[in-house]
Amino acid sequence: MVPIECPHKKVAKTAKFLRTRKPDKEGVLSAIEPGHCGVIISAPSTERSIFILDALARGLEEVGLNLTAEGDKMSVQRNADRVTFTLLERTKRVKYIPTPEEVALEERRKEKEARSWRRNDWDSFSLGGRPPWPEYVTEWTGQLVFSIDARADGLRKTWGDGKTQRVERMVPDIVAGIELVLESVRVRREDSEERERRWQELHRRRKLAHARKEREEKRLAHLERIVELRREAREIRDWLASLPDDAKPSEDSDLGRMLIWVDQRLGEIDRQTGIVAARSITGTGDLFPEIDELQDPLGDPPERNGWYY
Numbered sequence: 631m632v633p634i635e636c637p638h639k640k641v642a643k644t645a646k647f648l649r650t651r652k653p654d655k656e657g658v659l660s661a662i663e664p665g666h667c668g669v670i671i672s673a674p675s676t677e678r679s680i681f682i683l684d685a686l687a688r689g690l691e692e693v694g695l696n697l698t699a700e701g702d703k704m705s706v707q708r709n710a711d712r713v714t715f716t717l718l719e720r721t722k723r724v725k726y727i728p729t730p731e732e733v734a735l736e737e738r739r740k741e742k743e744a745r746s747w748r749r750n751d752w753d754s755f756s757l758g759g760r761p762p763w764p765e766y767v768t769e770w771t772g773q774l775v776f777s778i779d780a781r782a783d784g785l786r787k788t789w790g791d792g793k794t795q796r797v798e799r800m801v802p803d804i805v806a807g808i809e810l811v812l813e814s815v816r817v818r819r820e821d822s823e824e825r826e827r828r829w830q831e832l833h834r835r836r837k838l839a840h841a842r843k844e845r846e847e848k849r850l851a852h853l854e855r856i857v858e859l860r861r862e863a864r865e866i867r868d869w870l871a872s873l874p875d876d877a878k879p880s881e882d883s884d885l886g887r888m889l890i891w892v893d894q895r896l897g898e899i900d901r902q903t904g905i906v907a908a909r910s911i912t913g914t915g916d917l918f919p920e921i922d923e924l925q926d927p928l929g930d931p932p933e934r935n936g937w938y939y
Contacts, residue, residue, distance in 0.1 A: 633677050638687035640697045641667055645680045658770065668703040671719040672770035679717060679774065682798050689805040706808060711815045713780045713808060720773040720790070723766050736761050776804055782814040835931040842924045849917055856903050863899040866892060
């Protein structure tokens with residue numbers, strides 16, 4: 631593969647890193663620093679990875695999307711919707727095959743231990759019979775995988791090297807796939823926002839219904855108080871009508887003083903239940919407002935667990 635001379639500016643920092651940085655002891659390059667594309671590959675996959683990143687950035691640009699290198703990953707965003715993705719190399723766990731030098735060193739160690747065993751020289755005898763190398767190691771396969779990290783049921787989100795197909799040949803399909811996933815993310819977001827809007831509206835209506843219920847309870851309490859007082863006044867007047875004609879309010883006797891008190895009580899009841907008092911009560915606490923801010927044109931919302939909210 632002919633190296634890309636001038637990689638796209640969005641991936642140029644990653645390309646420079648991959649070409650100039652020495653691999654680690656396992657031969658791996660991890661472009662995951664700020665401004666990198668989150669590429670983790672073995673050294674032989676460098677130019678392929680740069681080719682893919684360059685083609686991806688240019689392909690996205692053609693459809694109005696700008697690739698952003700975020701360090702540990704890449705992303706694109708359209709309005710409020712964003713998806714992230716990575717380019718990595720597949721690995722596999724394989725049984726470790728020791729080098730001839732390691733085998734020879736292990737044989738010498740075993741022979742030394744055998745001699746120590748025969749001499750009962752426990753000070754020079756090492757416990758443990760396992761070889762000094764790992765049983766399994768990670769092998770970098772050279773197979774690249776492009777993956778989109780997003781919820782998008784039914785849509786393709788992974789493109790990897792196969793027997794004949796290579797990721798660099800699938801870049802147009804990857805760009806189209808990113809667009810489809812972005813659209814899916816948009817639809818999911820708008821559906822979520824609509825559910826939230828409906829829930830907030832239902833919550834608002836439940837609060838209104840709760841406030842109407844409280845107001846109605848206050849209205850009934852005032853009415854019941856008036857009715858109870860009127861009943862008391864009627865019974866007092868019935869009792870007064872049953873008294874002898876000579877029973878008059880007077881300060882000269884206990885009965886007379888009681889009748890004075892009864893007259894005062896009747897006056898107080900009439901004051902509390904008259905039209906002036908009624909107007910005063912209805913004007914307190916917006917029990918009967920001219921413009922009812924608690925009104926719900928749709929009526930009461932469905933209750934939840936016996937409560938409106």
